[in-house]
Amino acid sequence: MIAAACCTILLALSAAQPPIVLEGSPPPQEGQFGEIGLRISAPWMKGYLELRIPETVQSSMGLHFIDHDRSDMQPLSMIEPFPIWRIDSKTGIASYTAITDEGIVFSAHAIPKDQHVAIEFRIRNQSEERIEHVNCQMCLVLNHAPKFGDRHNLDQYRTWIDAKWTCLSSTTPTPEEIGRVPWILVLTKALAPSYQGAREWSDGWWVVDQTADRNLLARSTSDGEHLIAIAWDEEASHLMTNTNIPCMHAGPIKNVPLEPGGEEIWRGSVYVLENNDPETLKALHDADRKAWQLTRNSTTDRTGG
Numbered sequence: 001m002i003a004a005a006c007c008t009i010l011l012a013l014s015a016a017q018p019p020i021v022l023e024g025s026p027p028p029q030e031g032q033f034g035e036i037g038l039r040i041s042a043p044w045m046k047g048y049l050e051l052r053i054p055e056t057v058q059s060s061m062g063l064h065f066i067d068h069d070r071s072d073m074q075p076l077s078m079i080e081p082f083p084i085w086r087i088d089s090k091t092g093i094a095s096y097t098a099i100t101d102e103g104i105v106f107s108a109h110a111i112p113k114d115q116h117v118a119i120e121f122r123i124r125n126q127s128e129e130r131i132e133h134v135n136c137q138m139c140l141v142l143n144h145a146p147k148f149g150d151r152h153n154l155d156q157y158r159t160w161i162d163a164k165w166t167c168l169s170s171t172t173p174t175p176e177e178i179g180r181v182p183w184i185l186v187l188t189k190a191l192a193p194s195y196q197g198a199r200e201w202s203d204g205w206w207v208v209d210q211t212a213d214r215n216l217l218a219r220s221t222s223d224g225e226h227l228i229a230i231a232w233d234e235e236a237s238h239l240m241t242n243t244n245i246p247c248m249h250a251g252p253i254k255n256v257p258l259e260p261g262g263e264e265i266w267r268g269s270v271y272v273l274e275n276n277d278p279e280t281l282k283a284l285h286d287a288d289r290k291a292w293q294l295t296r297n298s299t300t301d302r303t304g305g
Contacts (some may be wrong), residue, residue: 024085077101102126
């Protein structure tokens, strides 16, 4: 009976552990640029996805963080010590907090579920001045997972366009018409009517003619058996994939003010499906959208704004 009870406990514990595993990317050498990368893997996946969370953080004060060195985008300060992900050994939950010299604090909290990773990202203004245009950029990098890492084509990328599960290789203008490998932006229906930005960046991205029904971008494995996707809350305004890397973006785009002591929260999910099933993905995204909406209605994400 004791043995049976022990087996029951072990089975319960194993059942409580989600199949998705989170791990922090190694930090850079002291004083160097580096990614605050969250590695996401599943039992069926070779390698891992890496969510750069964030790639950048900026405000009217300037650029608070960037995870790579660009001569035209230098941060106000280098974060020391570099933030390290903490992984709870029992729950698998990952989190970190970073503090900049100018008093901007940002942090992330990621919870592995059965078929997705629930994410919260926060920016808090601990400086003594009001800041405007607070925003961040996230990037889901695919090249560490062989079945998601093939480059220079749109054949496995999909979203819903005009209520249809649509491959992005059918969007226009095509890479052949543009004359370079795909790096495309798909506006969401929420943003498209008011969008007045550029339609193309020379030698870089271009905006396609079609608009997405949802702020969600998906990609299947090269063998068509599995599916991943990324989405942020309803403030997200465009989808993007740069097939040179390859990577995926689904926003988020918020430009908000923060008074001293104010905080903003971004919520999102990375979906990791064992089967290539868009209906399951849609149901998961619908549940998230409902939860995000309820959270926005019941709490004030932005304090001091």
